Each structure stands twice: as structure tokens, then as C-alpha cells.
Amino acid sequence: MTRPPSSGPGDPPMTVIGDGPPAEAPTSNIGGRPPAGTPNIGGRPPAGASTSKPSAASLAGMAVRALRQEAHLSPKPGLADRRGRGAHDDMDLPLLLASAEALRPTFRSVAEAAERTSAGVGLREELGRLGRVGEVAMLRITRGVNTHRGALWVLGLLVAAVGRAADEREAARHAAGLAALPDRRLPSGVVSHGERARRRYGVHGARGEAEAAFPHVIEVALPRLRRSRTAGLTEEASRLDALLEVMSLLDDTCVLHRGGLEGLRVVRLGAERVLAEGGAGTDSGHAALIELDGRLTARRLSPGGSADLLAAALFLDMVPWPGHVARAEREVLACRR
Ligand SMILES: CC(C)(COP(=O)(O)OP(=O)(O)OC[C@H]1O[C@@H](n2cnc3c(N)ncnc32)[C@H](O)[C@@H]1O)[C@@H](O)C(=O)NCCC(=O)NCCS
Numbered sequence: 001m002t003r004p005p006s007s008g009p010g011d012p013p014m015t016v017i018g019d020g021p022p023a024e025a026p027t028s029n030i031g032g033r034p035p036a037g038t039p040n041i042g043g044r045p046p047a048g049a050s051t052s053k054p055s056a057a058s059l060a061g062m063a064v065r066a067l068r069q070e071a072h073l074s075p076k077p078g079l080a081d082r083r084g085r086g087a088h089d090d091m092d093l094p095l096l097l098a099s100a101e102a103l104r105p106t107f108r109s110v111a112e113a114a115e116r117t118s119a120g121v122g123l124r125e126e127l128g129r130l131g132r133v134g135e136v137a138m139l140r141i142t143r144g145v146n147t148h149r150g151a152l153w154v155l156g157l158l159v160a161a162v163g164r165a166a167d168e169r170e171a172a173r174h175a176a177g178l179a180a181l182p183d184r185r186l187p188s189g190v191v192s193h194g195e196r197a198r199r200r201y202g203v204h205g206a207r208g209e210a211e212a213a214f215p216h217v218i219e220v221a222l223p224r225l226r227r228s229r230t231a232g233l234t235e236e237a238s239r240l241d242a243l244l245e246v247m248s249l250l251d252d253t254c255v256l257h258r259g260g261l262e263g264l265r266v267v268r269l270g271a272e273r274v275l276a277e278g279g280a281g282t283d284s285g286h287a288a289l290i291e292l293d294g295r296l297t298a299r300r301l302s303p304g305g306s307a308d309l310l311a312a313a314l315f316l317d318m319v320p321w322p323g324h325v326a327r328a329e330r331e332v333l334a335c336r337r
């Protein structure tokens with residue numbers, strides 16, 4: 001049975017802060033978008049198509065908005081959301097929102113740097129420098145809590161890539177090219193949690209995901225998000241299902257760091273089960289989701305990498321792609337003929 005869009009019996013009352021869900025519509029799907037599953041016919045838009053690119057300020061606005069939407073989304077298993085801190089003792093919704101806002105100038109500078117610099121090591125190193133400045137701004141506002149380190153990496157690369165791309169796939173490929181370039185100014189000697197998990201478990205982590213052109217965003221989260229919307233699910237259930245699908249597949253170094261391979265197994269199988277029960281939009285899926293949240297919270301397991309990749313999918317879904325606009329224009333012309 002499909003759940004209504006309102007909160008269920010086990011949910012606390014929904015308080016909506018700022019521009020967050022539950023009711024927020026996907027901005028990109030307003031007007032002219034082709035239906036889900038339309039093949040990527042790739043390449044730059046043909047001459048005459050609308051090619052106006054979003055400004056640096058508007059790209060930064062979209063990145064912040066995607067972070068806000070991810071933060072508001074509830075109930076997310078193990079993650080901080082509208083209901084509370086999840087598996088974290090130092091993070092909650094107001095902190096995530098403040099952190100997202102603190103990153104706005106960084107996203108804007110990243111977009112401006114990408115506008116004025118051709119792709120290459122120079123741009124890669126500038127992005128590294130800006131990313132580190134952004135991390136300092138984030139840590140200042142959160143008093144040392146890592147709210148968005150992974151998200152800044154993913155969204156920073158994608159913000160830089162959007163101006164060179166006709167659609168999300170091309171943007172992910174450009175971002176991958178940037179991620180793979182060396183950053184000679186990267187401080188050495190600091191071993192992050194992700195690095196430790198990568199060495200110990202032989203996984204690729206946040207860097208590997210970027211260098212592979214964000215497969216969990218392009219092939220997993222975005223298609224699931226759009227499929228669920230097309231099937232008539234609420235926006236919130238569609239976003240939750242996209243998150244769960246990523247959780248069921250990702251080698252998340254946040255989870256590995258806190259819970260090892262057994263923790264990763266709990267997260268992946270738990271997410272798979274919610275989807276097998278029908279997803280977040282059904283009564284049994286919702287019950288499985290609440291149960292999974294309890295298990296992850298008790299074990300202090302937080303799928304932060306999956307949350308970052310959902311935010312990336314929401315961002316890419318918001319961008320008014322010239323490739324999509326051109327395709328929609330061609331479809332309208334074909335209908336008129
Ligand atoms: C690559 C980054 C994320 C560091 O990663 P690393 O794995 O070494 O460390 P850390 O544990 O601190 O962060 C990893 C974060 O990535 C996310 N994550 C975890 N697993 C995954 C995964 N499989 N896929 C994607 N993201 C993941 C989580 O949020 C996690 O917290 C990044 O902070 C970095 O190197 N930044 C330098 C600045 C830069 O170059 N920025 C460019 C864009 S602005």
C-alpha cells in the first residue's frame with residue numbers, strides 16, 4: 001500500500017524550516033524537461049538552441065539548495081535530519097543548514113574559477129585551494145564538526161564542471177577529469193578517516209567515486225529519483241528511495257570507518273530490504289526504514305557518503321541543462337509538425 005505524503009504514525013510532527021521538504025518541488029522538472037529515461041543524445045546543443053548558462057551565483061545557490069534539501073529529507077537512516085541527530089552526537093539540522101550556507105561563497109568562487117580558467121592542473125589546484133578554504137569556513141561555523149567535507153568535494157567538482165557540459169553525464173565526466181588531476185598543494189601527512197578505510201578495506205571512497213565520473217549519482221540516484229517521480233511517488237519518498245538505492249550499493253568510508261565490513265553489510269542489506277518491501281512510499285517499506293534507522297543509530301552507523309551523493313543528484317537535477325532544453329525544444333517542434 002502506498003503511503004500518503006503526510007507523516008506516518010511513528011513520525012514526529014513535521015516542522016519545515018526554510019526551503020526544505022516535505023512539499024518542495026523539484027525545480028528542474030518544472031517546464032520542458034523530457035520524461036525520465038530519455039536517452040542521452042549527448043554533445044553540445046545544436047545552433048539556435050537556448051544555451052544561457054547559469055551564473056556563478058546561481059550555481060552556488062543550487063548547490064546550497066541541494067544541501068538544504070538533503071538535510072531536511074526525513075526519515076533518513078542513521079543521518080541527521082528534521083527529526084534529530086541520527087547516529088551523530090554532534091550534528092543536527094540547524095547545524096547542517098548553517099554549514100550549507102557557509103559554503104555558498106566557496107561554491108561561487110569555484111564556479112567563477114571554472115569560468116575563467118581552462119581545465120587543467122591550474123584549475124585543479126585552484127579548486128583544491130578553494131575547497132580547503134571552504135572546509136575552514138565550514139569548521140568555523142560548526143565549531144569543528146565535519147558536516148559537509150565529503151559533500152563539498154562532490155558538489156565543488158560538479159559546480160566547476162557544469163559550465164562545460166550539456167547535460168549531467170558530461171558534467172560528471174568533466175568533474176572526473178578534474179578529480180584525477182594532481183594537486184601539488186594537497187597537504188601531506190594527514191591521514192583522514194576515508195584514507196584509513198581505503199587502505200584497510202581496499203575500497204575507492206570519495207576520490208574513486210569522483211574519478212569514475214560519479215556512477216552512484218548518474219547510474220543509481222538520478223534514475224531512481226526520476227523513476228519514482230514518474231511512478232507518482234511523493235517528492236520526499238522519491239528522494240528517500242534514491243538515497244536507499246545508493247546506500248545498498250556504495251562502499252561508504254563513513255560507514256566503514258565507524259562499523260567496519262560488518263557495519264557496511266548492515267547498511268547495505270538494510271537499505272536493500274526497505275526497497276524490497278516497496279520503498280519509503282509504502283507502509284511496509286516505511287516500517288522497514290524506521291527499523292533500519294533504529295539499528296544504525298544504535299550502532300552509530302551513518303551513511304554520510306550516500307547522503308553526499310544524493311545531494312549531488314539533487315543538484316544535477318536542478319541545473320537547466322542546455323542539452324535538455326534543446327531536446328525538449330526539438331520534441332515540441334516534432335509534435336507541432
Ligand atoms: C576527497 C576528500 C573528500 C577527502 O576524502 P577522504 O576519503 O580522504 O577523507 P574524509 O574521510 O575526510 O572524507 C570522506 C567523505 O566522503 C564521503 N564519502 C565516503 N565514502 C564515499 C564514497 N564511496 N563515495 C563518495 N563519497 C564518499 C563521506 O562524506 C566522507 O566523510 C576531500 O575532502 C579532499 O581531498 N578535499 C581537498 C579539497 C579539494 O580538492 N576540493 C575540490 C573540490 S572543491
Ligand SMILES: Nc1ncnc2c1ncn2[C@@H]1O[C@H](COP(=O)(O)OP(=O)(O)OP(=O)(O)O)[C@@H](O)[C@H]1O
Pocket residue numbers: 070071078079080081086088091096146147148149150151152193194254258302303304305307308
Ligand atoms: N545529513 C547528514 N548527516 C550526517 N552526515 C552527513 C549528512 N549529509 C552529509 N553527510 C556527510 O557525512 C560526513 C560526516 O560523517 P562522519 O561524521 O562519520 O565523518 P567523520 O568526521 O570523518 O567521522 P567521525 O564523526 O566518526 O569522527 C560529512 O563529510 C558529510 O559530507
